[in-house]
Amino acid sequence: MTATRGLEGVVATTSAISSIIDDTLTYVGYNIDDLAENASFEEVIYLLWHGKLPTQSQLDELKAQLAENMNLPQEVLAHFKTYPIDQVHPMAALRSAVSLLGLYDEEADVMEEGANYRKAIRLQAKMPAIVAAFARVRKGLEPIAPKKELSFAANFLYMLNGEVPEDVAVEAMNKALVLHADHELNASTFTARVCVATLSDVYSGITAAIGALKGPLHGGANEAVMKMLKEIGTLDNVEPAIREKLANKDKIMGFGHRVYRKGDPRAKHLREMSKRLTELTGEPHWYEMSTKIEGIVTGEKDLPPNVDFYSASVYHSLGIDHDLFTPIFAVSRVSGWLAHILEQYSNNRLIRPRADYTGPGMQAYIPVEQRG
Numbered sequence: 001m002t003a004t005r006g007l008e009g010v011v012a013t014t015s016a017i018s019s020i021i022d023d024t025l026t027y028v029g030y031n032i033d034d035l036a037e038n039a040s041f042e043e044v045i046y047l048l049w050h051g052k053l054p055t056q057s058q059l060d061e062l063k064a065q066l067a068e069n070m071n072l073p074q075e076v077l078a079h080f081k082t083y084p085i086d087q088v089h090p091m092a093a094l095r096s097a098v099s100l101l102g103l104y105d106e107e108a109d110v111m112e113e114g115a116n117y118r119k120a121i122r123l124q125a126k127m128p129a130i131v132a133a134f135a136r137v138r139k140g141l142e143p144i145a146p147k148k149e150l151s152f153a154a155n156f157l158y159m160l161n162g163e164v165p166e167d168v169a170v171e172a173m174n175k176a177l178v179l180h181a182d183h184e185l186n187a188s189t190f191t192a193r194v195c196v197a198t199l200s201d202v203y204s205g206i207t208a209a210i211g212a213l214k215g216p217l218h219g220g221a222n223e224a225v226m227k228m229l230k231e232i233g234t235l236d237n238v239e240p241a242i243r244e245k246l247a248n249k250d251k252i253m254g255f256g257h258r259v260y261r262k263g264d265p266r267a268k269h270l271r272e273m274s275k276r277l278t279e280l281t282g283e284p285h286w287y288e289m290s291t292k293i294e295g296i297v298t299g300e301k302d303l304p305p306n307v308d309f310y311s312a313s314v315y316h317s318l319g320i321d322h323d324l325f326t327p328i329f330a331v332s333r334v335s336g337w338l339a340h341i342l343e344q345y346s347n348n349r350l351i352r353p354r355a356d357y358t359g360p361g362m363q364a365y366i367p368v369e370q371r372g
């Protein structure tokens with residue numbers, strides 16, 4: 001047995017949800033460029049869960065179900081107030097809150113298809129409410145109830161800020177949600193599938209996936225990109241700072257990808273949005289610094305930016321706290337995790353690979369009093 005490090009190139013399952021072929025990303029056969037330009041996030045959720053785009057009445061029904069399920073149990077809100085708020089990362093708060101939600105869902109352990117779909121609706125609806133409520137509670141503000149008439153993207157920004165957002169902000173948030181929704185067998189989706197393939201419940205699968213997304217080699221990179229941009233500070237500092245990082249073999253956050261070689265097709269949509277938003281906010285330097293970094297890194301290492309790179313300046317321009325960037329990724333990606341969980345249940349087999357053992361050979365047990 002020989003191990004493939006990081007399972008690179010290993011095909012671990014079949015899936016009909018999304019595909020990456022020759023650097024082209026599709027959700028159920030729809031090109032991500034088409035969806036990013038035209039689709040609402042609610043349509044994408046439906047597409048991922050049902051394998052087809054919704055009719056108007058199907059879309060209206062899903063929107064109504066999501067809006068109805070956005071409120072959080074009082075117990076979850078009360079729990080936030082018990083957290084050591086100054087040291088809790090919002091991804092840790094989200095991970096804990098999703099696990100806690102499961103305690104208050106009477107269907108949490110009901111393993112029937114209809115019940116799993118209802119849990120998917122509830123989780124998709126409540127994730128943005130958790131992120132927004134936590135963001136407010138830690139600032140000493142009251143959580144804000146959603147407005148039923150708003151879209152998913154608009155409601156999230158409304159619950160976060162307490163103001164109905166401008167159209168451009170809703171457009172940017174909707175696009176970001178569409179772009180992050182699914183991505184074949186990335187680390188967090190694989191984690192969710194491994195978890196539920198033991199026939200564990202949906203809440204366990206999503207809690208596990210949030211844990212995997214949190215790391216800086218995966219979803220956590222978007223927050224790390226903003227940290228890097230802030231540390232570099234000015235356009236003039238970009239060249240020496242990035243060259244020094246490359247010389248030291250430091251990872252440049254938001255660059256590189258396990259699957260894409262020529263580039264991540266999602267990055268250009270966020271690049272364009274970053275340009276537009278940073279001009280509108282009067283902070284074009286975040287975009288200019290980002291494009292300069294891209295020029296150096298692609299020139300020196302042939303490493304194109306991934307989805308996390310330009311999303312950082314987009315979310316910053318929307319006035320969002322930097323440690324909420326990865327939770328926003330989770331608010332979108334939960335749609336993909338749920339699609340994969342439902343797909344896993346529908347054709348389940350335990351996921352249990354082997355390890356190539358590299359430890360000592362057979363050893364005889366020596367009682368503790370005889371050990372030197």
Ligand SMILES: CC(=O)SCCNC(=O)CCNC(=O)[C@H](O)C(C)(C)COP(=O)(O)OP(=O)(O)OC[C@H]1O[C@@H](n2cnc3c(N)ncnc32)[C@H](O)[C@@H]1OP(=O)(O)O
Pocket residue numbers: 006216217218219221249250251252253254255256257258259301303306307308
């Ligand atoms: C939503 C997402 O999860 S997208 C990914 C988000 N993560 C990041 O942006 C973090 C930065 N990027 C990385 O760490 C990596 O590119 C990953 C984790 C995304 C992919 O990792 P892997 O497929 O294991 O690539 P690996 O680490 O083997 O890199 C191959 C080579 O490129 C280099 N490289 C890869 N990414 C980077 C980077 N961001 N900066 C500098 N060098 C890099 C590696 O050092 C390695 O060089 P070497 O062959 O000289 O040793």
Ligand SMILES: O=C([O-])CC(=O)C(=O)O
Pocket residue numbers: 182183185186187218258259306307
């Ligand atoms: O696919 C991956 O490995 C990481 C990624 O881009 C994503 O999850 O969106």
